[in-house]
Amino acid sequence: MHDHSHTGAAHEHGHHGHHHHHGPGGHNxxxxxxxxxxxxxxxxxxxxxxxxxxxxxxxxxxxxxxxxxxxxxxxxxxxxxxxxxxxxxxxxxxxxxxxxxxxxxxxxxxxxxxxxxxxxxxxxxxxxxxxxxxxxxxxxxxxxxxxxxxxxxxxxxxxxxxxxxxxxxxxxxxxxxxxxxxxxxxxxxxxxxxxxxxxxxxxxxxxxxxxxxxxxxxxxxxxxxxxxxLEGAPSGVSIADIKADLEQNVAQVSDAHHIHVWSMTAEQHLLTVHVVPRTGAQPRDVVAAIKARVAERFNILHVTVQVEEDGCADTDEASGQCCG
Incomplete structure (x- = not known):
């Protein structure tokens, strides 16, 4: 078992920022x-x-x-x-x-x-x-x-x-x-x-x-x-709960979607999420706030966040709704 920590970095692709923060895996x-x-x-x-x-x-x-x-x-x-x-x-x-x-x-x-x-x-x-x-x-x-x-x-x-x-x-x-x-x-x-x-x-x-x-x-x-x-969600964790929690309790987040949560082992859980930030929120602040909230509320330390500053990047053409 081992400890690992990767510092989050911002990657700008067009108008969308992709920010990845991999917290400590909790291995010893x-x-x-x-x-x-x-x-x-x-x-x-x-x-x-x-x-x-x-x-x-x-x-x-x-x-x-x-x-x-x-x-x-x-x-x-x-x-x-x-x-x-x-x-x-x-x-x-x-x-x-x-x-x-x-x-x-x-x-x-x-x-x-x-x-x-x-x-x-x-x-x-x-x-x-x-x-x-x-x-x-x-x-x-x-x-x-x-x-x-x-x-x-x-x-x-x-x-x-x-x-x-x-x-x-x-x-x-x-x-x-x-x-x-x-x-x-x-x-x-x-x-x-x-x-x-x-x-x-x-x-x-x-x-x-x-x-x-x-x-x-x-x-x-x-x-x-x-x-x-089968990469199912960890026990006691649901995508609906994560979405609602991020949108209600993270001030910088307007919308959370494309959420995937799974486990590498019974002890190591992972999360990826796309978010639309509120007006004026800085991408790095959004990533930091989400990481802190997810660790506190769901005990998930390995988090990847895609910040979509111009709105949802995956809108369905037929319905106009955000995919995921």
Whole structure:
């Protein structure tokens, strides 16, 4: 993560001034490095225990353990991808990639969400098979492995929980590990019930319960990251609100239009807007006032403003109304 600030400059083209002010992006290299290290540590913990859980699941015959192992395999891949995305996301922008590689974080979160979704579906399918053809499960080995898995997941969760909660990658990584924790708890409960009662269906039943919880979280990650990839407006922000706010609260602005607002990541939002200034307002003053207002009201620090001093430059010929 990184800090960047570009000083606004006025460019006169004919009768229209184009003023761009890119405020600080709010990124911090140190925070990014911390998130990378947290994900790397969690990755190591998950990979080591994944091998233990696969062996334990195969030995005991437990679907709950194998389901959790499958989930942990997706976790390992997801955490590795998240680490890579955060790492490459710190690279400087280039002429071809003017915003750098920050969007890699969102791609990673989207892939992670899809992985969670398909893993959960796989668990449900396997559970249905177990209901049709019950499989004997060894309760004691299952209990031992599940308890060790819960401990490993708790450690990984604590490591990740100290990272940035606004970062979709960290949130998806936390969700993966939380799903594993729930899977371990379900496996422990199933093992105890099997040991006490011998009732084998509890293994697939609790597996389905965990799958449904994971599906809900996966949908949230897919929806959030997909919204950003589609360049939707940040949560709680609308174009109508921005237009009304600028026209009512910025004294130098007569009209605001052609407004576009989107997110580069869950933490970095961007805005472009065309404005018609009031009589006598200086373009640089208009840009400064808009930047200050948008930062204060909508927490958007990366702003590009086109000042149209002779009125709207994009009037529709048929209606005579300003486009956008």
């Amino acid at each position: 290299h140190a925070a990014g490095i911390t998130d990378e290290r947290r994900i790397a540590w969690a990755f190591g913990i998950i990979v080591v225990f994944l091998l233990v859980e696969v062996a334990g699941g195969l030995f005991s015959g437990s679907l709950a353990l194998l389901a959790d192992a499958g989930h942990m395999a997706s976790d390992a891949a997801a955490l590795g991808f998240s680490w890579f995305a955060l790492r490459i996301g710190r690279r400087e922008a280039t002429e071809q990639l003017s915003y750098g590689y920050r969007r890699m974080e969102i791609l990673a979160a989207f892939v992670n969400g899809l992985a969670l979704f398909f893993i959960a579906v796989w668990i449900v399918v396997e559970a249905v098979g177990r209901f049709i053809e019950p499989v004997a499960v060894m309760g004691l080995p299952m209990l031992a492995v599940a308890c060790a898995g819960l401990l490993a997941n708790i450690v990984a969760f604590v490591v990740l929980n100290g990272g940035s909660q606004a970062n979709l990658n960290m949130r998806s990584a936390l969700l993966h590990v939380l799903g594993d924790m729930l899977g371990s708890v379900a496996a422990i409960a199933a093992a105890l019930i099997i040991m006490w009662t011998g009732w084998m269906p509890i293994d697939p039943i609790l597996s389905v319960l965990v799958a449904l919880i994971v599906l809900r979280g996966a949908w949230h990650i897919i929806r959030s990251s997909g919204h950003i990839l």
